[in-house]
Amino acid sequence: MHISEGVLSVPILAAGAALTVGFTAQGLRSMKAEDVPATGIVSAGLFVASLIHVSLGPSSVHLLLNGISGAILGWAIFPACVVALFLQALLFQFGGLAVLGVNVMDMAFPGLIFGALFRLLFVSRGKWALLLGGFLCSAGGVILTALMTAGVLALNGEGFMAAAKLIVWAHIPVALIEGFVGAMAVLFLAKVRPDMIGRKQGELL
Amino acid sequence: MSDSPLGRIDPRWKILLAFAVAIVVSFSREIHSSALLLGYGVFLAFLGRLSPKETLKRLGAVNGLLITLWLTLPLTTGGETVRLAGLDLSLEGIDLAGNITLKSSAMVLVLMALLGTSQTHLVMRGLKELGLSTKLVTLLHFCSRYIHVITDENRRIHEAAALRGYRPGITPRGLRTTASMVASLLVKSYDRSVRVNDALLLRGFDGTFPSVHEPSRAALPDLAWFGGIVVLFGGCLVF
Secondary structure, X not given: OOOOOOOOOHHHXXXXXXXXXXXXXXXXXXXXXXXXXXXXXXXXXXXXXXXXXXXXXXXXXXXXOHHHHHHHHHHHHHHHHHHHHHHHHHHHOOOOOOOHHHHHHHHHHHHHHHHHHHHHHOOOOOHHHHHHHHHHHHHHXXXXXXXXXXHHHHHHOHHHHHHHHHHHHHHHXXXXXXXXXXXXXXXXXXXXXXXXXXXXXXXXX | OOOOOOOOOOHHHHHHHHHXXXXXXXXXXXXXXXXXXXXXXXXXXXXXXXXXXXXXXXXXXXXXXHHHHHHHHHHHOOOOEEEEOOEEEEHHHHHHHHHHHHHHHHHXXXXXXXXXXXXXXXXXXXXXXXOOOHHHHHHHHHHHHHHHHHHHHHHHHHHHHHHOOOOOOOOXXXXXXXXXXXXXHHHHHHHHHHHHHHHHHHOOOOOOOOOOOOOOOOOHHHHHHHHHHHHHHHHHHHX
């Protein structure tokens, strides 16, 4: 869920931009110059995977994958999100330029938090810990993104409260779907490419 | 791409103007100034020779948020109300939703006309010349280059799954297949990143690309008339 250009007031846009600049600078510092191309390609993979739709009754939802992105990219999720959302503004005109900071914050911050929690608490504790961690961190990423997006709208003015509540409710089924998909995807990665989530072959399962 | 008057302009100037318009759009609170900005967007779209059909399609693809705001703001904002179809709608709410719609439409047009008329790699070079961090520009470069490649991978995986009877739905099997697709895409992109990384190291890549280009210089006539567009934008601000 991107907030489009022209919705938010200037102080909120400025705060979002300032936070994103700070976090992105830290993310760039954490990347070695020679690792940048590989990070870019993995970000492209996450970008394409997040366009996969799951039918839900008459409509369909697409995955956010920010929890799993955080587990794979760590701090680099911030620059990766800046790049992905800038490309979306450039190619599809989703989101915008002034609102980029707020949108990156809403997506990348939950990813950073839940990705770190996943690596800290659930990795190397066996199959069930991976499944549980994959579920909680994927679903948690979506819920926190929805809460932050809603919070930003609520700060924007009294009239936006109803839209903010709607956004949170609408994201609960998305969070559940993403939780199940995330749990199974994490298990797949642990079997096939455990080094993607920071461990060597055989250490995860 | 570059067969329009705007396509010939140095991307750097267009990036700066796009950011300037984005900032002004954020400050615009009056419906008439937002309408003026939308008019400016239409003017730029005309200069960028955007295809009307494609542009209307993009404008019509309003995101869920705008629809949500139209459904909620007129009902929840206070102030004077107007009775319509048995509902008391707040005038202030309608004004706010209309204002937001004008502003986001203006920005879609400006982005399409200014940044959509230059090739993506030139926009990136422009960003680098404007002083954006080299790492971030390199990241942007690789991400945008490989989105196309991985989209093809994704299509192949989808076709293979569809042939085997996969329907994207909320069933245990559907979700498991979706998860395998997501994970396969990630594994494929990760493997590709390792291969590309090895190939780059082999060629002496040290985190930056040697520039084979002359630094871009704007032709004077182009600069002159683009200056005119910017002045016109300044005129919009005064009103």
